[in-house]
Amino acid sequence: MLCSPVFLALLSLAVSVQASPYVLHEKRSHLPAGWTTSRRHDAAEHLPLRFGLRQSNVDQLDALLMDVADPESPNYGAHWAPEKVAATFAPSKASVDAVRAWLLAEGVPAAKMKIAPGKGWIQANVTVAHAERLLRTTYNVYTHAGGEQHVGCEKYDLPEHVASHVDLVTPSIHFDAVLRKRGGAAVPAKKIGLPGVGISPKTTGAFSTLFTELQHCDTQITPVCLRALYGLVYQPLASSKNSFGIVEYTPQAYVQSDLDMFNKNFSTAIVGKSPNLVSIDGGVVQNVQTGFDYNGESNLDLQYAMNLVNFAGYKQNVTLYQVGDIPQGASFNNLLDALDGSFCTFEGGDDPLNDGIYPDSDSYPNGFNGTSCGITKPANVISTSYGYNEADLSPFYTARQCAEYAKLGLMGVTVVYSSGDNGVAGNSDLCLNADGSQTEDGAIFNPSFPSTCPYVTAIGATQVSPGQNVTDPESACEQVIYSGGGFSNYFALPAYQKAAVAGYLKDHKPSYAAGIWNSTGGSRAYPDISANGANYVVAVNGKFARVFGTSASAPVVGAILTMVNDARLAVGKKPIGFINPSIYSAFFAGAFNDITQGGNQGCGTPGFAAVPGWDPVTGLGTPSFPKLLARWLLLP
Known part of the structure; x- marks a missing residue:
């Protein structure tokens, strides 16, 4: 029986997916201060996995910037339009296709995937058990001394042919949540403007x-x-x-x-x-x-x-x-x-454990019912x-x-x-x-x-x-x-x-x-x-x-x-x-x-x-x- 070109292409993809060995992508050596492992995450819970795709031409970013910022460059001050920046660094079609094809081959339905408008991220809505199989990892729930909880893992792997197209996966090893003061009112962990968090001015009082x-x-x-x-x-x-x-x-x-x-x-x-x-x-x-x-x-x-x-x-x-x-x-x-x-x-990218995800009116009373994407020069x-x-x-x-x-x-x-x-x-x-x-x-x-x-x-x-x-x-x-x-x-x-x-x-x-x-x-x-x-x-x-x-x-x-x-x-x-x-x-x-x-x-x-x-x-x-x-x- 003769095989169609489409069938051969799919067969080739399936073979490459199976043949590609897994490699370590990111690993954490310790838990950040104040965190402890509470329990294994429930396998049936849903997890919004987000794959940050490697952007095109990032290896040239420094040289391109120096071309307009170095005072000795003939192009000093010839700044780019936003449209040119977006087009130059958008992830390649090959990156989008490679990650999407792998997820499809691993049983993630197309209806459960979203590709961000700028093609910078792919989101896959899967169960914890499915995420663990995809990433060869174990998801835990971690608890901080202040009461906040965090979902993550100690390390995760990716197939070799996928890893070269991905910068990072969230949630995973990242603990870039910012915490409230102990004893303070309960607030989301990601408020970097929270009093007492990060760099903040000091005072010796009024005079x-x-x-x-x-x-x-x-x-x-x-x-x-x-x-x-x-x-x-x-x-x-x-x-x-x-x-x-x-x-x-x-x-x-x-x-x-x-x-x-x-x-x-x-x-x-x-x-x-x-x-x-x-x-x-x-x-x-x-x-x-x-x-x-x-x-x-x-x-x-x-x-x-x-x-x-x-x-x-x-x-x-x-x-x-x-x-x-x-x-x-x-x-x-x-x-x-x-x-x-x-x-x-x-629609598919900011880290829900570290970044604000909008619109949030369904999750928080009186939350912002919109999104601010490219709203201001x-x-x-x-x-x-x-x-x-x-x-x-x-x-x-x-x-x-x-x-x-x-x-x-x-x-x-x-x-x-x-x-x-x-x-x-x-x-x-x-x-x-x-x-x-x-x-x-x-x-x-x-x-x-x-x-x-x-x-x-x-x-x-x-x-x-x-x-x-x-x-x-x-x-x-x-x-x-x-x-x-x-x-x-x-x-x-x-x-x-x-x-x-x-x-x-x-x-x-x-x-x-x-x-x-x-x-x-x-x-x-x-x-x-x-x-x-x-x-x-x-x-x-x-x-x-x-x-x-x-x-x-x-x-x-x-x-x-x-x-x-x-x-x-x-x-x-x-x-x-x-x-x-x-x-x-x-x-x-x-x-x-x-x-x-x-x-x-x-x-x-x-x-x-x-x-x-x-x-x-x-x-x-x-x-x-x-x-x-x-x-x-x-x-x-």
Whole structure:
């Protein structure tokens, strides 16, 4: 009997599926701190398996970004349209077909599969027992000391012919859920904006005497102090063409009366002005839960962001990206969904254990009944003061997200993240142990993410030291917080940073044992630059408080870069986009105030020390706006 070509093709596929051996794809060596294994997951329960497909041309992503971001490139500033970005990196048809054919051959009906609109994910709705057969694994239910539960496994395998098409599978080994405080109200684990979670500003409380003169900048940082420190005296000229975005995660919320109170003292021209709200996945400026833990971050970010980009008048709008509804919250991936429609995974992709899944009105009372996929054009500069420990996340998860920041860079967007407030330790002062776990008594340095992503600009913290003036050199912040900095355990050293890091290791390499930090010289180092992070005057719930943190440093740098963009746009040039290749180049030498005093202790050590040149405490130093402006105006 003659066989049709279609039959032969199916037979060939079936043979290849059977012949392809399984290989280990991801494995976890330990349970994160606070988690215990409760029980084997019920085999009959349903599980939404999501396969993150390997994107096309990711191996070229770095070179493509450098082509538009390197100041020596003839294509500097030739940023891509979003449509070109989406088309270039969409997973190939071969990847979609390979994973789909394997699932069909393994008994997953086509009706139980969904392919995301951007073809980045395939979801298979299967039972736990079926998932275990597909992945050669065992699914457990894990319980945290705070009461939250998590479904996952210790490791999983994929057929060899499928593994090359898949970045990661969820749920699996990933424990990138963020937890509530013990004893707090029960909330979803994925709210990265939850008070007490991740990078958050610190306060020493309210005070009654408010100083507005430069001679008090060692005890109270105000906008006039920052303008004097960094030379930011600039009136916007092209505000209608420019944009600056601040990201907040519900339930964090700013208070308009506090914003007005701040501006009555420091910028009367913008009293009554509000940021332009972009609600992402039901993001709302809630006013039910108040206090420093809920209002401190957003008030800090917006009071300084709006003031610093509006000198002697109100011209430049600031966009507030408020992410996540009250019942569910959100993650960084939910923000990226809204900024880049090709990353949006509605109908099949965001990790239900780590990301907000929308619409959620069926799961939560008063939940957001919609989805925010590519709903807004990204601002030219986006500042975020939240973060994870790198070890909270899997290498596949961080790499996939980091690639999205590179895509934003291709589109001409500058992304800045605060570097953390615990020196060489991670959030909550956790340090690593030899098995990869995180504890307070760990001895191994614990880097932060997304700061370690080579496609964001990581911002550390400095201070005007007690008794010093704004005309004196700053030092690394050692009041209340320590500037986060160090070397990634996941990401390789980017080319733009090689000379700076090599110089640091040659002249100032620490004497710590190689086992407590990544001393190879081949990993991404951070922060990139810094700004003041101590003694900020912030209006919170009708009183002024002193606030500390790289949470303050990031929006200050964002505001400075926004004003650089304004000047370029005013003369018909493009926004500066991804700035790291520029700021590390010889052309920008001397454009930063070098910080040579202080350190960033943590993990039972003095941490690293600020030294001449780049260092893993304050990076290249603090910005000199006049020098940066002059250099960027000379670039195409």
